[in-house]
Amino acid sequence: MSSTTKPLHELSIAEAGAALRAGEVTATALAQDALARIAALDGALNSFITVTAERALADAAAADAAFKAGTDAGPMQGIPYALKDIYDTAGIRTTCHSKLLVDNVPAADSVVAAKLKAGGGVLLGKLSTHEFALGGPSFDLPFPPARNPWNPEHIPGGSSSGSGAAVAAGLCRMAMGSDTGGSIRGPAAYCGTVGLKPTYGLVSRRGVFPLSYTLDHCGPLSWTVEDSAITMEVIAGHDPLDPASADVPAPDFRSGLDGDVTGLRIALPRHFFAQAEGVSPEVVAAIDKAAALLAKAGAIVEEVTIPDYELFNAVGRVIMFSEAFAIHEKDYRERPLDFGRLTFTRMILGATLSAADLTQAYRLRRELAVAVNHQLLKQYDAILCASALAPAARFDSMSDAFPPNWPIQTMPFNVTGNPAMSMPAGFSASGLPLSVQIVGRPFDEATVLRIGAQIETALALTGLRPATAALRQAA
Amino acid sequence: MSETSAADLKRELEVLLRRAEVAVPADRMDAVLAGYGDLKRLCALLRQPRTAAAEPSNTFSLVTLMKGA
Numbered sequence: 001m002s003s004t005t006k007p008l009h010e011l012s013i014a015e016a017g018a019a020l021r022a023g024e025v026t027a028t029a030l031a032q033d034a035l036a037r038i039a040a041l042d043g044a045l046n047s048f049i050t051v052t053a054e055r056a057l058a059d060a061a062a063a064d065a066a067f068k069a070g071t072d073a074g075p076m077q078g079i080p081y082a083l084k085d086i087y088d089t090a091g092i093r094t095t096c097h098s099k100l101l102v103d104n105v106p107a108a109d110s111v112v113a114a115k116l117k118a119g120g121g122v123l124l125g126k127l128s129t130h131e132f133a134l135g136g137p138s139f140d141l142p143f144p145p146a147r148n149p150w151n152p153e154h155i156p157g158g159s160s161s162g163s164g165a166a167v168a169a170g171l172c173r174m175a176m177g178s179d180t181g182g183s184i185r186g187p188a189a190y191c192g193t194v195g196l197k198p199t200y201g202l203v204s205r206r207g208v209f210p211l212s213y214t215l216d217h218c219g220p221l222s223w224t225v226e227d228s229a230i231t232m233e234v235i236a237g238h239d240p241l242d243p244a245s246a247d248v249p250a251p252d253f254r255s256g257l258d259g260d261v262t263g264l265r266i267a268l269p270r271h272f273f274a275q276a277e278g279v280s281p282e283v284v285a286a287i288d289k290a291a292a293l294l295a296k297a298g299a300i301v302e303e304v305t306i307p308d309y310e311l312f313n314a315v316g317r318v319i320m321f322s323e324a325f326a327i328h329e330k331d332y333r334e335r336p337l338d339f340g341r342l343t344f345t346r347m348i349l350g351a352t353l354s355a356a357d358l359t360q361a362y363r364l365r366r367e368l369a370v371a372v373n374h375q376l377l378k379q380y381d382a383i384l385c386a387s388a389l390a391p392a393a394r395f396d397s398m399s400d401a402f403p404p405n406w407p408i409q410t411m412p413f414n415v416t417g418n419p420a421m422s423m424p425a426g427f428s429a430s431g432l433p434l435s436v437q438i439v440g441r442p443f444d445e446a447t448v449l450r451i452g453a454q455i456e457t458a459l460a461l462t463g464l465r466p467a468t469a470a471l472r473q474a475a
Numbered sequence: 476m477s478e479t480s481a482a483d484l485k486r487e488l489e490v491l492l493r494r495a496e497v498a499v500p501a502d503r504m505d506a507v508l509a510g511y512g513d514l515k516r517l518c519a520l521l522r523q524p525r526t527a528a529a530e531p532s533n534t535f536s537l538v539t540l541m542k543g544a
Contacts, residue, residue, distance in 0.1 A: 332497045
């Protein structure tokens with residue numbers, strides 16, 4: 001189907017951008033279509049906390065005027081998008097999905113929000129998250145949890161839960177998420193979208209509510225690999241006021257979208273996911289299929305071993321709980337019952353850790369980063385592995401046990417800081433998305449996107465979208 | 476876990492929470508205790524054979540610090 005005959009919500013950023021520049025569609029029409037779709041479907045999905053309809057129409061009118069005047073601010077001009085509700089937005093409440101910040105209205109935009117605004121993007125609103133990007137899915141917060149568009153009885157993953165649900169349901173083409181232990185890649189895996197956690201320091205975190213300073217990453221969820229590449233063009237770049245920001249030239253994110261993987265060396269740590277607790281045979285089969293497709297396309301895929309997952313998990317959790325509790329310590333003492341139950345019972349674990357625990361975690365972190373980058377990625381261009389180990393669980397199977405009973409293997413690359421992308425790799429027998437994870441060298445998002453583009457083309461899944469009839473009825 | 480070690484674990488947790496000056500409602504204590512047990516298991520994994528020269532990942536750097544000053 002050509003872009004001109006597709007429904008508006010199915011146009012990718014690239015397709016919508018071409019149609020806008022050819023005068024075949026207006027930014028206002030795209031915004032109105034998205035707002036109508038949100039009104040029709042989101043009652044069943046709860047992906048939005050705040051819909052900024054007036055702002056969207058004003059942004060769209062400004063984009064249309066700019067096109068008319070021959071001004072082009074870049075590939076996001078006129079494109080509707082949404083932000084996880086931990087990104088500060090000037091004059092628009094930013095709640096972190098928490099009672100503690102339910103009336104918080106920032107005075108200034110986060111850097112990412114400012115870049116998307118300057119790039120002519122059209123802000124549709126603020127998206128559900130797990131409280132403070134950690135606890136969830138929860139029913140004791142000021143807003144209900146987002147649901148999975150493929151089956152609303154199932155979780156969408158988290159913490160960028162609304163971002164995954166909104167993109168999968170076609171409410172927007174791109175939504176910003178954040179990822180401290182898998183919060184972009186988990187929802188992407190469960191909702192069947194692309195989710196890119198960039199290299200640590202490549203996208204500014206300034207103005208995004210922190211969960212864990214040394215593990216937090218900002219990145220996009222989108223329907224296609226190309227749309228994540230386009231978003232990265234707009235949001236990446238050095239920010240001298242973000243202490244973790246990397247002062248490196250922004251890569252050419254679209255340079256590998258032809259998907260040519262000939263001669264690329266890809267490491268497959270099969271033991272890492274195939275022998276993991278809770279892994280689904282369907283996930284293993286999907287990853288094996290992706291590996292075979294890459295080999296058929298000319299890549300050299302070899303099985304390798306990497307350090308035990310539990311070492312990465314230990315480092316990530318000790319650092320995350322320590323840093324998170326330090327951020328929220330005052331509220332734990334003064335307003336403990338304003339946290340949701342799951343956030344409270346998880347984050348408080350940071351109060352039990354010692355300075356020696358945290359220092360040992362930072363020491364092991366260095367060793368693991370060396371093992372992945374100096375030993376493995378000196379010989380290989382990328383790693384192919386699992387993000388989610390099983391399809392999305394049902395809401396009614398959730399408990400407040402720790403760790404949560406939805407196994408994913410995303411934390412290792414928050415620990416090392418490498419770019420990592422989850423993308424669709426098929427469907428389970430129950431009709432839920434399956435996924436793979438591609439990990440690259442630091443600042444080599446282009447190779448990750450190149451491999452992703454090859455898998456996307458070979459599997460041809462982008463035309464399959466969640467059925468919306470039941471969602472419309474339930475909304 | 477034996478009854479004694481479970482009781483010891485709970486006592487240890489209560490001391491740490493008291494030191495941190497945070498109170499846990501009774502109906503949330505079981506979940507916190509389960510999480511604490513798992514976190515202790517993970518903390519043990521952090522202790523690997525290494526020399527004193529093995530630096531942490533986040534070593535203090537004035538270059539990094541001054542960048543955003």
